Amino acid sequence: MPLACDVIPMISDARVLQPEFIPNEVIHRNGEIGAISAALRPITRGEQAETTILHGPTGVGKTCLAKYSTQQLREEVLDINTQHVNCWEDHTRFRTLHRILDGISQTTDIHRSSTPKDELLERIRDYDGPQYVVILDEVDQLEDKDLLYDLYRVSNLSLILIANDDEEVFANLDDRVYSRFLSATRIKFDPYSLDELTAILSARVEYGLRDGVIDSEGIRHIAEAARGDARVAIGALRTAARNAQQEGLTTIPMDIIEGAVPEAKSEVKQKTVDKLTADQQVLYEIITEEGEISPSDLYAEYDKRVEQPKTRRMLRNYLSKLEHYKLIVSSGNTRGRTYSTYS
């Protein structure tokens, strides 16, 4: 086996293997791209775009396509602003508004402690610059859904909303807000088929790895194991390439590919776990260890492990968050309820 220092690096462009990479050409989503472009087209005439809702399971390219479409728009329209807001991280009204203002450089004199959130909205309302496209990713995590109504009414501002389940987003909206979004363009994203995922991976291999590093059988194996989730597939490809390179190999053998798939799935899950608070992580840890556990046992075990335990009500909030992000799953009602890990 050649030493690592003797071999040419197999990764020619690591950016291509990153989950946040937006390719120059998106394949197998022509229908969805067309629908988003049509919704955004009014912007080319200086008008507000139609509100667009992208929904579907994780890893099907919703965020990628939203960003890709706004990039394409930037090439067509000289004067335009865009901003991506992750509502998991910026889930409060203040933070979301702050992030939106950040996209038009209006946050230098805004302070959490002294600027009322009403003033943030006023600033956005007063915005009279070029058309502004805001992508609200994971919009179902937004605490104050009335904000959608407020943003909807801002001229020069167009919304692209991204969620796993569009019904969940609008389930608890009052009629006034709900009616505004009835006419929005809704685009459903289905999981990629095996052939589609294979083609996506092949494109990444072509631009990200040196020739002959991985064969078509290896690519197809990753695509099969990813089960329609491009995020897992690209992660597995990245992991396999990295592991093979660390071993000083010039190609990626099948045993490394097979090991990379569960590792990539674990990495995807770990990224979500890392975003949890310490208390949320303790709950997740207990459920992972126990496999299946009743609420009362879970609360008791949590109390044992934490110095300053939160109230049961707070833990229920945490648990619903864990469930929403498919880290855990609950089954049964009232007394028969249990929590278990998501498989």
Add this chain to the structure above:
DNA sequence: GGTCCACAGGAAAGATAGGGTC
């Protein structure tokens, strides 16, 4: 059928943290 109890989740109030102003 009535009662009890575990549980989920909404609403409102309280506590806390961070930063500005004087």
Add this chain to the structure above:
DNA sequence: GACCCTATCTTTCCTGTGGACC
């Protein structure tokens, strides 16, 4: 440094639901 204001987090209180038991 004390006070004030604000966003955010947490707790408290409450209601509704559904299974278990008599």
